[in-house]
Amino acid sequence: MDLARSYFNDLSFLDTRHRVKAVRPLRCEDIPAPKSKLPEDFWAGERAATDLEIGCGVGRHPLRYCQNNPRRRLIAVEKSPVRCRSMKVVMEKEGRPSNLLLLHEHASSVLCHLIPESSISRVFILYPNPYPKAKHLNQRWHAHSIMHRILKVLCAEGEVLMRSNIESYMIEAKEYFQDHWNLKVNHLKSFSKEDQKDPWTHFEKKYLDRGQKCFELSVCKPLNWKKP
C-alpha cells in the first residue's frame, strides 16, 4: 500500500476501532525543563488574553493571528529545528508582532514548566500528525497524557480549537473531548477552499489546494468542569 497516498486521501485510514479509553496520568516532574525562558514579568499583573499554539510549523498562523488580534498574545511552540529556522526567516522578512512569542521547544516542557494553571484562553492544535496506527492512539493529542496538563492551564470557558484534514481523527477527538475530558463541544464542521480563501496554515493550504475538505473542531472547558 502507498502509505503517503492513504494518509492524505483516504479519510477512513485512521484506525479508530477502539472505544474511548482512559488516558494515563501525567507527571510533570518527569518532563524535562525547557531551554527557553519567558520574560520575567510575563504573567504579572493585568494582562492580555493569552493563547497557545502547539506545533505551529513554519508560523503562518501565529503571524496572521497576532496581526489580526493585537489585543491578545500568543505563545507558539514548535519542536522541529528545521521548521523553526524557516519561521525565523519569515519573521525577519515580515517582522514579528510584539504580541507573538515563538518557542523552539517540546510542547510538554512548555506546558509543564512555563505556563501556570488557568492562564490560557485558547489552545490551537492545527493539522496534528495523525498517528494512524491503533497502537499509537496515545500519541494523538486527545488521547495523550499531556491533555491533562493542557486542560489544567486552560481557563474556565477556555477553548481548544483543532483543525485537520482527517475526518475520522476529528470524530474521535470529539468523542474523547466529550466522553473522557468532560468538555462541551461548540462545533465540528467541514470547510473547503471556497469557504477558506486565506488558509490558516501551510498544511491547510496544501490540502485545500488539492480539493480536499478540512475540518474544524471547537470545544470548551465549562465553568463547572469536572476533571476526569
Ligand SMILES: C[S@@+](CC[C@H](N)C(=O)[O-])C[C@H]1O[C@@H](n2cnc3c(N)ncnc32)[C@H](O)[C@@H]1O
Ligand atoms: C503536521 S505538522 C503541522 C504544522 C502546522 N500546524 C501547519 O498546519 O502547517 C505538525 C507539527 O507539529 C509539530 N509538533 C508535533 N509534536 C510536537 C510537540 N510535542 N511539541 C512541539 N511541536 C510539535 C511538528 O514538529 C510539526 O511541525
